[in-house]
Amino acid sequence: MKEAERIAVCLGIDPGVTGGIAVMEAGTGRLLSGSRTPILPVAGKKHYDLLGMKDALAQPEYEIRLVAIEKVGVMPRDGRVGAFSFGCGYGIWLGLLAGLGIPYLEVQPQRWQSKMLAGLPRGPKSKASAMRAAKSLFPTINIRVKADNGIADAALIGEYGRRVHLGQGGY
Numbered sequence: 418m419k420e421a422e423r424i425a426v427c428l429g430i431d432p433g434v435t436g437g438i439a440v441m442e443a444g445t446g447r448l449l450s451g452s453r454t455p456i457l458p459v460a461g462k463k464h465y466d467l468l469g470m471k472d473a474l475a476q477p478e479y480e481i482r483l484v485a486i487e488k489v490g491v492m493p494r495d496g497r498v499g500a501f502s503f504g505c506g507y508g509i510w511l512g513l514l515a516g517l518g519i520p521y522l523e524v525q526p527q528r529w530q531s532k533m534l535a536g537l538p539r540g541p542k543s544k545a546s547a548m549r550a551a552k553s554l555f556p557t558i559n560i561r562v563k564a565d566n567g568i569a570d571a572a573l574i575g576e577y578g579r580r581v582h583l584g585q586g587g588y
Contacts, residue, residue: 429575485578
């Protein structure tokens with residue numbers, strides 16, 4: 418595929434094992450795809466699918482302008498194993514981005530949520546608010562059940578990053 422035929426895109430990544438990845442046109446913000454984080458179920462547990470994650474980033478039809486990834490931190494209620502797993506996924510995504518030479522922006526949850534969930538309930542209701550906001554911005558987004566909230570977060574993180582990339586006011 419020729420360089421001129423590639424679509425300029427921005428991506429959003431919610432790096433958790435129950436997270437997601439969203440792809441949108443860089444100029445228009447039109448959502449092109451949204452999916453859950455690639456995982457492999459092994460012995461009843463979810464493990465990151467490293468090749469699937471790489472393939473999600475290495476799409477020949479796209480010219481990735483920027484990836485916005487949620488900058489994760491440990492919460493006091495997180496157990497050691499869960500915190501390690503979450504941080505592991507974050508590190509895998511960062512390693513893939515660096516290895517593939519893809520520019521990225523790390524975004525703290527409070528920052529993207531303050532813009533993308535403005536006027537909506539936060540705290541324990543932030544996941545439901547994110548699904549509502551994502552459906553409002555991207556009517557065709559494929560989120561149907563609670564387990565799809567990572568896709569909603571990824572789309573909103575990506576849209577936040579896209580607006581930063583374009584230098585839109587206040588972002």
